[in-house]
Amino acid sequence: MNRTDVVVVGSGVAGALVGWQLARAGAAVTILEAGPTIDRDAAVEVFRAATAKVPESPYPNTAWAPRPSVLEIGIPGTGYFVQDGPDTFGSTYERIVGGTTWHWLGSCPRLLPSDFRMRTQFGVGVDWPITYADLEPWYVKAEHAIGVAGDSNVDQGSPRSAGFPMPKVPTSYLDGVVDAAARRIGLRVLSTPQARNTETFNDRHHCVGNSNCIPICPIGAKYDALIHLDLAVADGAQLIPNAVVHDILLNQDGTASGVVFRRPDRTDETVLARAVVLAANAIETPKILLMAGVANSSGMVGRNLMDHPIQLSWALSGEPVFPQRGPLSTAGIESTRQAATRNQLSAFRIEVANDGWRFPIGDPTFEFGHQANGTFVQLREGGRALADRWRDHVSREIRFASLTEQLPDPNNRITPAFDRLDAIGLPRPRIAFTVGKYSRDGMAAAKAMHERLFTELAATERNHSDIAFGAGHLMGTTAMGADAARSVVDGDGRAHDVSNLFVVGSSVFPTVGTANPTLTLAALALRTADVLRRDLLRLP
Amino acid sequence: MDIRTGLTRREVLVGFASGAALVVAWPRSIAATTIFPTPVGSPQTGSVTLDEFMALSEILTDDVAQLRDQVGAQYQAALDPAALRRLVQATVRASNPPKTFNDVLRSGALNDPVNAATAQQILTYWYTGLVGNRTADYLGALSWSTLGFAEPASTKLGFPKWEERP
Numbered sequence: 001m002n003r004t005d006v007v008v009v010g011s012g013v014a015g016a017l018v019g020w021q022l023a024r025a026g027a028a029v030t031i032l033e034a035g036p037t038i039d040r041d042a043a044v045e046v047f048r049a050a051t052a053k054v055p056e057s058p059y060p061n062t063a064w065a066p067r068p069s070v071l072e073i074g075i076p077g078t079g080y081f082v083q084d085g086p087d088t089f090g091s092t093y094e095r096i097v098g099g100t101t102w103h104w105l106g107s108c109p110r111l112l113p114s115d116f117r118m119r120t121q122f123g124v125g126v127d128w129p130i131t132y133a134d135l136e137p138w139y140v141k142a143e144h145a146i147g148v149a150g151d152s153n154v155d156q157g158s159p160r161s162a163g164f165p166m167p168k169v170p171t172s173y174l175d176g177v178v179d180a181a182a183r184r185i186g187l188r189v190l191s192t193p194q195a196r197n198t199e200t201f202n203d204r205h206h207c208v209g210n211s212n213c214i215p216i217c218p219i220g221a222k223y224d225a226l227i228h229l230d231l232a233v234a235d236g237a238q239l240i241p242n243a244v245v246h247d248i249l250l251n252q253d254g255t256a257s258g259v260v261f262r263r264p265d266r267t268d269e270t271v272l273a274r275a276v277v278l279a280a281n282a283i284e285t286p287k288i289l290l291m292a293g294v295a296n297s298s299g300m301v302g303r304n305l306m307d308h309p310i311q312l313s314w315a316l317s318g319e320p321v322f323p324q325r326g327p328l329s330t331a332g333i334e335s336t337r338q339a340a341t342r343n344q345l346s347a348f349r350i351e352v353a354n355d356g357w358r359f360p361i362g363d364p365t366f367e368f369g370h371q372a373n374g375t376f377v378q379l380r381e382g383g384r385a386l387a388d389r390w391r392d393h394v395s396r397e398i399r400f401a402s403l404t405e406q407l408p409d410p411n412n413r414i415t416p417a418f419d420r421l422d423a424i425g426l427p428r429p430r431i432a433f434t435v436g437k438y439s440r441d442g443m444a445a446a447k448a449m450h451e452r453l454f455t456e457l458a459a460t461e462r463n464h465s466d467i468a469f470g471a472g473h474l475m476g477t478t479a480m481g482a483d484a485a486r487s488v489v490d491g492d493g494r495a496h497d498v499s500n501l502f503v504v505g506s507s508v509f510p511t512v513g514t515a516n517p518t519l520t521l522a523a524l525a526l527r528t529a530d531v532l533r534r535d536l537l538r539l540p
Numbered sequence: 541m542d543i544r545t546g547l548t549r550r551e552v553l554v555g556f557a558s559g560a561a562l563v564v565a566w567p568r569s570i571a572a573t574t575i576f577p578t579p580v581g582s583p584q585t586g587s588v589t590l591d592e593f594m595a596l597s598e599i600l601t602d603d604v605a606q607l608r609d610q611v612g613a614q615y616q617a618a619l620d621p622a623a624l625r626r627l628v629q630a631t632v633r634a635s636n637p638p639k640t641f642n643d644v645l646r647s648g649a650l651n652d653p654v655n656a657a658t659a660q661q662i663l664t665y666w667y668t669g670l671v672g673n674r675t676a677d678y679l680g681a682l683s684w685s686t687l688g689f690a691e692p693a694s695t696k697l698g699f700p701k702w703e704e705r706p
Contacts, residue, residue: 044694048678051670170700209697218694324690326702364683369668377663379656383602383641387686394687
């Protein structure tokens with residue numbers, strides 16, 4: 001039996017930041033991770049050998065910590081999720097040391113002030129129990145902790161009290177071409193704040209354009225949670241991989257006393273702690289709470305699962321834009337996030353991509369051999385003419401992905417599938433999910449905007465997906481709120497029902513705006529860590 | 541292209557076919573260790589050798605990028621031997637072997653639908669780097685190396701080259 005001050009369940013960015021902050025403050029910290037550790041160089045080779053370069057391709061899918069994969073997520077009856085529909089939940093994650101920061105893009109926009117007040121300002125969704133102003137100082141701390149590069153002089157709708165810790169990531173040549181087109185219809189393409197080094201920062205090298213942020217940065221220039229896991233361990237934290245938490249222990253007074261985890265050989269072990277922090281993402285965290293039957297007097301654990309359903313569009317620009325170079329996205333269109341019509345339909349954020357058609361079709365090696373009529377090369381075609389035609393094609397590939405806002409819906413939920421167990425006898429996540437009209441209407445508006453941009457770009461071969469792609473953004477399911485009857489945690493991330501149980505990660509978001517969630521969840525995690533640090537002074 | 545001699549395999553084989561004694565011009569150490577076949581006793585009607593497959597590949601691609609034997613052997617092994625032999629007979633083993641893809645077209649070798657399909661498959665292998673259900677070569681796949689403006693994903697482009705028009 002292990003005894004500690006704080007046990008942190010999950011080693012992604014939220015768990016790593018909390019573990020680092022508390023270990024640094026002198027607390028005894030144990031971090032439990034369901035999956036194994038990863039060797040970066042070996043994972044890069046696994047990626048190169050994979051036939052489909054999907055986000056999960058470099059990483060193991062272990063028997064004891066299985067995870068979803070985009071290769072099987074839309075195929076009924078396959079994969080880790082038990083999808084009850086009616087729509088497919090299309091986002092995935094990793095269960096490895098460092099979590100999904102291994103394969104995230106690195107985009108770090110902040111939420112807008114209005115995103116915290118959707119009910120008050122637009123009459124939809126709910127208000128957060130905290131405001132943008134409450135979180136703003138923590139945004140600054142998070143940007144410095146994980147290392148965000150950005151343009152401090154450009155207003156993207158989220159007021160700043162301090163500049164970015166690093167100069168912006170240079171925008172791509174492609175961004176410039178799209179910006180020229182966007183300006184003709186009154187839009188601007190702006191540099192995206194990114195957790196990607198533009199100079200040596202935290203002893204890590206700057207980006208050298210390996211063009212592979214998803215699924216793996218070969219040199220660690222993009223932030224990943226290993227940075228803060230290493231710092232936490234250096235400050236005395238214990239990190240235990242291959243430890244699948246499935247129960248939360250309670251004292252007679254209703255406070256938490258620790259957790260139980262299962263090893264790959266199906267043996268169970270206990271970690272006793274003065275406080276418990278769940279940081280296992282918006283699928284695994286509610287699954288643990290529901291398995292344990294803890295912190296759910298509201299009945300809201302697992303409910304209000306949200307994503308940023310994506311309108312994906314791709315085409316060939318009229319002129320070469322030279323994609324497949326640099327970070328996979330360096331800029332986006334932000335003004336559409338502040339649409340006045342948010343009372344009726346979702347706003348959206350347009351991500352401008354540098355990775356050609358990798359998202360909708362695949363890596364160039366895959367794309368060449370997977371055309372509608374078989375292969376890119378025609379019968380009786382070859383030689384230099386083929387190379388020239390291929391080069392011209394790829395040089396003009398352009399892709400937009402608009403992230404829409406999904407409103408909280410209690411019927412969108414994750415529950416443990418006790419009838420569908422994994423290899424170590426634990427329930428897999430059962431998911432009921434509907435994208436919803438609000439988001440679908442936002443996707444339609446985004447599609448129309450993409451079409452206008454394509455026209456300005458004199459684009460051909462225009463494609464608009466009819467599928468709402470997952471953004472990889474798992475949110476909701478343990479929402480924060482002031483009302484304990486309708487939410488799971490308070491504005492500090494503390495469970496309403498269990499005073500020494502905290503939840504960090506984007507599962508606490510009551511609404512999700514249109515910003516990629518990592519920076520916001522990092523800011524919230526730092527804020528929760530500060531509350532818990534003070535709590536430890538008085539906790540038994 | 542053979543980095544030791546600057547000669548393509550096609551040039552070597554074509555040289556053999558035309559009777560030129562290219563080998564005598566090579567340094568003795570290279571001639572002694574060459575992996576290329578000698579012209580004497582070359583199996584003009586037998587199974588396709590790796591050298592012949594690589595020569596065919598260089599012709600079909602117009603030498604737009606370096607092709608590696610180790611990778612080519614995997615592609616050759618995945619092809620129907622009879623179909624490959626048929627295409628090689630019509631090209632590399634022809635009395636006046638083609639030097640470029642356009643030469644192949646002009647020769648009429650690809651008017652044969654089997655030959656056309658085989659050539660298409662060979663090019664698909666080299667461009668995708670994929671054979672069967674596995675990757676034979678990612679970093680050397682022609683779908684990357686023919687672009688000119690980009691490097692294969694997971695390899696260094698340089699900071700901040702993406703900002704510039706190549």
